[in-house]
Amino acid sequence: MSQIYDRVALIGLGLIASSMFWAMKRGGLAGEVTGYARSEETRATAREIGLCDRVCESAAEAVEGADLVVLCVPIGAMEAVTVEIAPHLAKGATVSDVGSVKRAVIEAVKPHLPKDVHFVPAHPLAGTEHSGPKSGFAELFENRWCLLVPEGADTKAVARLRKLWEAMGANVDEMEADHHDLVLAVTSHAPHLIAYTMVGVADDLRRVTDSEIIKYSAAGFRDFTRIAASDPTMWRDVFLTNKDATLEILGRFTEELFALQRAIRTGDGDHLFDYFTHTRAIRRGIIEAGQDTDAPDFGRGAAKE
């Protein structure tokens, strides 16, 4: 594949940025990739493992001369970072991000950018429960979706960023910011909060020990613990910035949960059976769409001691 950007700057060096770096290197998609992370320790790790062609000591230094700058920091840090880099951005550069909420990122970033810079918010729907500079890998985006939220940005800048994401293996769709935030509230934000809650409840019970929870977790519970092990800072910011959509979905969830609890209490087996039959269809759709494996138990097989 051929080079799409001459110089890319990655601000924040966690799971997504490090995966982007390895994917860009694999495909020869960028001339030089610079990187910056706020923590000295992260920068040292990045240098040690060869993450980024050049690790800089400030965000301002990293973005100088870059034709693509990608903000890969938690949503709560986007505004401060933007204020810091704005005076150093090259004319005509594209600024993008990888945040899980789009309206809040647009509000935090857009007002601070110079007029001669293109802002194309993006959100790759990919990740694992691991975080930090060592957690990235080139294949993370393969066959995953990346949503662009161009909001009227220059069509050439949008097309170029799309080309980069496609070259990193992703499928690309465009979406309006508020609709993005609602879709993600359903497919990501509410499920994460629910998983965090269930794990917290289990941990907090007096009559069942943590050791019992852990030993017997293969009966279903362990599936929840994976997403409840995701990065706390990132997820705090997601919930604080996608408040309305998340609360709307959680409201619907609670309503439905109460209806099922009532069916259990009153012994309404038909209601339960119908509900459980219905939900199988979505799983089939996801497998047919290539978005999950049909191997039993995600193909993880027997975990060994």
Add this chain to the structure above:
Amino acid sequence: MSQIYDRVALIGLGLIASSMFWAMKRGGLAGEVTGYARSEETRATAREIGLCDRVCESAAEAVEGADLVVLCVPIGAMEAVTVEIAPHLAKGATVSDVGSVKRAVIEAVKPHLPKDVHFVPAHPLAGTEHSGPKSGFAELFENRWCLLVPEGADTKAVARLRKLWEAMGANVDEMEADHHDLVLAVTSHAPHLIAYTMVGVADDLRRVTDSEIIKYSAAGFRDFTRIAASDPTMWRDVFLTNKDATLEILGRFTEELFALQRAIRTGDGDHLFDYFTHTRAIRRGIIEAGQDTDAPDFGRGAAKE
């Protein structure tokens, strides 16, 4: 490994029974294994794939001369099956089951069994989202836990059944019936109901299409769809028969969820951050205990189209 039972009868031929059959064959743990399933189609499939040494036309026929009978039917069918087989059980035989709820199974089965038969309820904490006679495999129980609930049964009979489960690869613990039902309400029953609910809510939204839910499911939602694709009959019976413990845990869950919703609404980031940090520890415990893989995303990698 050496033979533990001369003749084993499997009543019901779904995921658990078929996995038991292949595990017993692999280890040479049983002389002859007979099987029975209510549906003609299932019996035909079993014969076709060589599931069981002999597939019988009635449960009564299957249990004749067996020194171990394992009830592998949904909990709601346990009582009727027991009434049917009781007069045909060999003196000194052991009757066991694999039901996910233990108090209800004991109440349904025990009163109908002859005095000269040993009843040792069991529950292997293993399964996948697939069901039916073709879904079983010999490795299903490896390094999983099987809980025995002997309730005063003959110690020799209990030790022999324990030996069988260990020879099929499982770790074995003994537990009291009500405590079992509470532990499973936390580690299995509540998580399943919550997953079913979340998938149902997603499917029912007007403003987000099913096709969007499916395409963008890798952001977290797809993890829920796996357990929400489990067998509807089995799960209806679980909730109807472990009503009190499940409702207790769901009550605690709702309380905690409301507290987190309030933290989101009021913008209490510290509360969210602390909660999300805490839940990471349980995941680590599960991985250290060998009950799940540490590979990112369960090691499922990129699902291909």
